[in-house]
Amino acid sequence: MALKQRRLARRVVGIGRRPSSLRQARRLGAIDYGTTQMNRGVCDADFTVLCTPVDAIANHAMQAAGCCPQGAILTDSGSTKVRIVAQLETELTDRVAFVGSHPLAGSEKSGVAVARPDLFDGRVCVVTKTPRTPKQPLEIVDGFWRSLGARVVRMSPKSHDRAIAYTSHLPHLAAAALSILLPDEYKQVVASGFRDTTRIAAGDPGLWSAIFLENAGPLLESLKEYERVLNEFRKALKSGHTRSLEHLWRRSYAKRRELDSEI
Amino acid sequence: MALKQRRLARRVVGIGRRPSSLRQARRLGAIDYGTTQMNRGVCDADFTVLCTPVDAIANHAMQAAGCCPQGAILTDSGSTKVRIVAQLETELTDRVAFVGSHPLAGSEKSGVAVARPDLFDGRVCVVTKTPRTPKQPLEIVDGFWRSLGARVVRMSPKSHDRAIAYTSHLPHLAAAALSILLPDEYKQVVASGFRDTTRIAAGDPGLWSAIFLENAGPLLESLKEYERVLNEFRKALKSGHTRSLEHLWRRSYAKRRELDSEI
Numbered sequence: 001m002a003l004k005q006r007r008l009a010r011r012v013v014g015i016g017r018r019p020s021s022l023r024q025a026r027r028l029g030a031i032d033y034g035t036t037q038m039n040r041g042v043c044d045a046d047f048t049v050l051c052t053p054v055d056a057i058a059n060h061a062m063q064a065a066g067c068c069p070q071g072a073i074l075t076d077s078g079s080t081k082v083r084i085v086a087q088l089e090t091e092l093t094d095r096v097a098f099v100g101s102h103p104l105a106g107s108e109k110s111g112v113a114v115a116r117p118d119l120f121d122g123r124v125c126v127v128t129k130t131p132r133t134p135k136q137p138l139e140i141v142d143g144f145w146r147s148l149g150a151r152v153v154r155m156s157p158k159s160h161d162r163a164i165a166y167t168s169h170l171p172h173l174a175a176a177a178l179s180i181l182l183p184d185e186y187k188q189v190v191a192s193g194f195r196d197t198t199r200i201a202a203g204d205p206g207l208w209s210a211i212f213l214e215n216a217g218p219l220l221e222s223l224k225e226y227e228r229v230l231n232e233f234r235k236a237l238k239s240g241h242t243r244s245l246e247h248l249w250r251r252s253y254a255k256r257r258e259l260d261s262e263i
Numbered sequence: 264m265a266l267k268q269r270r271l272a273r274r275v276v277g278i279g280r281r282p283s284s285l286r287q288a289r290r291l292g293a294i295d296y297g298t299t300q301m302n303r304g305v306c307d308a309d310f311t312v313l314c315t316p317v318d319a320i321a322n323h324a325m326q327a328a329g330c331c332p333q334g335a336i337l338t339d340s341g342s343t344k345v346r347i348v349a350q351l352e353t354e355l356t357d358r359v360a361f362v363g364s365h366p367l368a369g370s371e372k373s374g375v376a377v378a379r380p381d382l383f384d385g386r387v388c389v390v391t392k393t394p395r396t397p398k399q400p401l402e403i404v405d406g407f408w409r410s411l412g413a414r415v416v417r418m419s420p421k422s423h424d425r426a427i428a429y430t431s432h433l434p435h436l437a438a439a440a441l442s443i444l445l446p447d448e449y450k451q452v453v454a455s456g457f458r459d460t461t462r463i464a465a466g467d468p469g470l471w472s473a474i475f476l477e478n479a480g481p482l483l484e485s486l487k488e489y490e491r492v493l494n495e496f497r498k499a500l501k502s503g504h505t506r507s508l509e510h511l512w513r514r515s516y517a518k519r520r521e522l523d524s525e526i
Contacts, residue, residue: 104454153451163449171460174437176515177492186426188416190522191367193463197434200456202519205512212508216500223497229440234486237479245475249468252439256465259453
């Protein structure tokens with residue numbers, strides 16, 4: 001939709017499992033042509049973006065690489081990068097190039113019905129670089145996201161996965177646990193604080209289980225740190241120590257306010 | 264502001280510590296008259312709303328009760344109820360009546376500059392009832408919040424504090440811990456998920472420390488339950504057990520979606 005509105009592609013092809021979704025995507029002007037067959041979809045594509053769940057991306061990229069034209073570039077939008085990039089750097093031939101991407105955009109909602117042409121406007125997109133990342137395709141992938149309005153940040157797959165564990169995966173886990181915990185009889189006193197804090201707890205279960213498993217290492221590490229901070233709160237609460245609690249709240253306040261000043 | 268716009272009060276008096284805030288409140292049309300002196304503020308008031316931090320409400324109510332006219336009604340907007348209501352039921356004379364309230368409205372922001380006349384529109388307001396709550400004042404307090412657009416839910420102070428631990432105080436603790444934990448170098452990859460999940464982590468440190476201490480018992484109980492669910496996630500992540508993770512995510516998804524269908 002963003003490509004179409006900015007007239008950046010001669011032809012946008014959508015590949016999906018459900019013909020009904022593809023028809024809807026065409027109706028909404030997101031694609032020019034839709035197909036359920038990978039080979040038909042990528043055979044003329046000089047640029048392919050894989051947007052499948054993180055545990056399927058590498059295999060779908062391999063499948064696409066076997067059908068798309070020589071010199072084609074592939075990227076993705078997966079929320080984890082280490083395993084995907086490693087597998088493709090090992091298995092992919094030089095006929096095509098893969099560069100990993102993670103646009104930090106979207107929401108807990110999915111499906112073409114919630115697509116928006118301005119989704120990437122002003123958002124960060126991480127593009128991964130390793131010693132084996134081919135130079136020209138890397139720049140083309142950078143340029144692709146920039147042309148959609150995103151601000152590109154280059155990171156190694158490892159740095160990306162560790163950072164995103166703290167900024168996205170752990171918050172998803174924390175929100176999901178709050179959502180699971182809510183007793184039914186308390187729903188009547190839920191207000192905007194709970195709603196905002198748990199918005200991302202309504203993420204797609206299959207998608208998020210896959211992301212958690214792909215990034216289990218860094219996520220477990222961040223979870224351990226999280227429980228350490230929860231424990232600081234517990235200790236302050238148990239001892240009734242006002243100054244410790246205030247100190248924790250001042251740290252929270254200062255850190256969160258910094259983010260607002262950077263919007 | 265809500266009272267003024269709906270022309271529900273002959274005169275709205277603001278009592279505060281800072282003359283500058285009172286002047287601003289008058290400029291914004293929130294009050295007719297402002298004073299820093301409690302006795303001058305409440306001497307003609309048939310209805311007083313105490314909006315100070317939870318650890319100050321009961322004492323301020325006692326102070327107000329000593330100055331306001333016979334038969335006056337006092338209520339509050341505190342996020343905890345057990346201790347406040349218990350202290351006032353013990354110490355207050357029959358000359359005036361106190362009924363506890365907690366309007367579930369507002370945000371992490373404070374100060375008259377963010378006041379809005381529609382703040383209570385469609386929001387829940389808990390009004391507490393105990394065997395000692397006087398009947399007519401209870402109905403007047405219900406009516407007060409309803410007249411501002413709120414939906415009144417009656418609860419005992421104990422049920423209120425336990426419920427709010429799960430729907431507000433624990434989410435604040437969870438969000439504050441996420442905010443504290445964020446390494447500075449990862450701020451560049453913070454997106455809307457983190458921002459929404461931690462919005463309430465920018466709450467006023469003094470205010471929130473006081474709330475946490477007032478409700479330490481129920482909050483510690485909910486924190487224990489929270490860590491139990493976090494541990495379920497950890498076990499599933501460590502064992503790489505896809506089905507356990509998907510099961511957790513499905514519970515989170517279902518519970519959070521229910522809330523949306525009830526807006």
